[in-house]
Amino acid sequence: MEDTKKIRVLIAKPGLDGHDRGAKVIARALRDSGMEVIYTGLRQTPEQIVETAIQEDVNVIGLSILSGAHNFLLPKVIQLLKEKNAEDILVISGGVIPEEDILGLKEAGIAEVFTPGTPTSEIIDFIKTHVK
Amino acid sequence: MDTIEAVLNGNKRSIAKLITLIEEKSHDAKEILKKIYTHTGKARIIGITGAPGSGKSSLVDKLAKILRSKNKKIGIIAVDPTSPFTGGAILGDRIRMQDLALDEGVFIRSMGTRGALGGLSKACYDAAKVLDASGMDYILIETVGVGQSEIDIAKLADIVLLVMVPGMGDDVQAIKAGIMEIGDIFVINKSDKDGADRLVTEIETALGLCFEKKELKPPVIKTIATEGYGIEELVETIDVLWEYLTKKDYLKIKRTNRIRQEIIGLLTESVLNNIMTTYSEKIEFLVEKAVKRQIDPYSAAEIIIKEKSL
Ligand SMILES: Nc1nc2c(ncn2[C@@H]2O[C@H](COP(=O)(O)OP(=O)(O)O)[C@@H](O)[C@H]2O)c(=O)[nH]1
Ligand SMILES: [Mg+2]
Secondary structure, three states, X not given: OOOOOXXXXXXXXXXXXXXXXXXXXXXXXXXXXXXXXXXXXXXXXXXXXXXXXXXHOOOEEEEEEOOOOHHHHHHHHHHHHHHOOOOOOEEEEEEOOOHHHHHHHHHHOOOEEEOOOOOHHHHHHHHHHHOO | OHHHXXXXXXXXXHHHHHHHHHHOOOHHHHHHHHHHHHHOOOOEEEEEEEOOOOOHHHHHHHHHHHHHHOOOXXXXXXXXXXXXXXXXXXXXXXXXXXXXXXXXXXXXXXXXXXXOOOOOOHHHHHHHHHHHHOOOOEEEEEEEOOOHHHHHHHHHOOEEEEEEOOXXXXXXXXXXXXXXXXXXXXXXXXXXXXXXXXXXXXXXXXXXXXXXXXXXXXXXXXXXXXXXXXXXXXXXXXXXXXXXXXXXXXXXXHHHHHHHHHHHHHHHHHHHHHHHHHOHHHHHHHHHHHHOOOOOHHHHHHHHHHHHHO
């Protein structure tokens, strides 16, 4: 199997809340679909996430959020990516995010928000169609 | 070509992009590697290998921190296995290195083994060159110690740390599998657990047998990576060994062998590719004949070699 391009995804969990079960499920599903998943664990700051994304040269950042601070954390990641001229990286998010916030997050530059219960196949399809 | 300049200046984005090109086997990457080669050879390449869960990533994290306190620049390559079935991988070594993410003097890259069937990929060798050329003082390469990758890391690194853990039967296994020869330094991590001293003794005994009268027996160091215990000593040991390796020309011999292997590897690959593309039909024809026992494999190969040299 001579591979050429491979989709690389950073799965990170910003915010202070304590578990990452959901993030791990996604990470495994993405791996099983042939992607390389860089998994960084809990309590990442937006700065750490963006720096990691750059060094790992990922195509996608997947942010798992439960803490309710999404309206601050997610736009912050987008802003930092812009500052580093890395806005070509696709940012998606999953977790408990109220319906009424989703539009605002998309306007801020989050490519898609996946609410709990979204089948992982949908997330995989989204990534595969949106990564150039 | 400003990529080259940016990489030589240590620009992280450019380093990262170049490593991606290398992993994608792009032609551009090869051309850039040719040009940066003269800038390589300065970094000390340290391999860290051992069983999954033995604490390699935690050790790398602590080693990097001590080296940073000495103002050294650190490149880290963390290799995890690619699934041979899906081609995917979960690269999770960064979980133990979170504090390093924002350190100016540290660059971390996670790599899957991709096509390398359990060993280290060519991309890993080339990524090390990129980090070397970018001005890193140390390059720490973490690989899971299973099978071929252990052998490979011994070829790529100047110094190999073999990480073992008490109570995992590591001792007996290592001695049996003949991997004692790979370690330049033996790290007994998780020495907060029972049996650390016994493991040290067993390894020292085994090393005594392997090395008999040779000048330098590999040192055995006890660590507790999670607490930072023993890491200072480990760094000192690496430095002392480095002095020894350079003074005695051992390093030069190691590196000469590595470069020879690399050139032979490239030659093998290109000659083989050439044969496979030019003679693919002929080879298939001979395979069929050999299946029917009308020709033997030795003669089949000789036929191709003869045709090639005509
Ligand atoms: N008790 C103890 N646990 C450790 C030590 N070093 C690492 N660990 C733990 O062992 C687990 C695996 O560590 P990691 O560095 O990821 O191992 P790796 O798979 O070899 O990279 C983690 O839960 C660490 O916290 C140690 O010296 N003592
Ligand atoms: Mg590890």
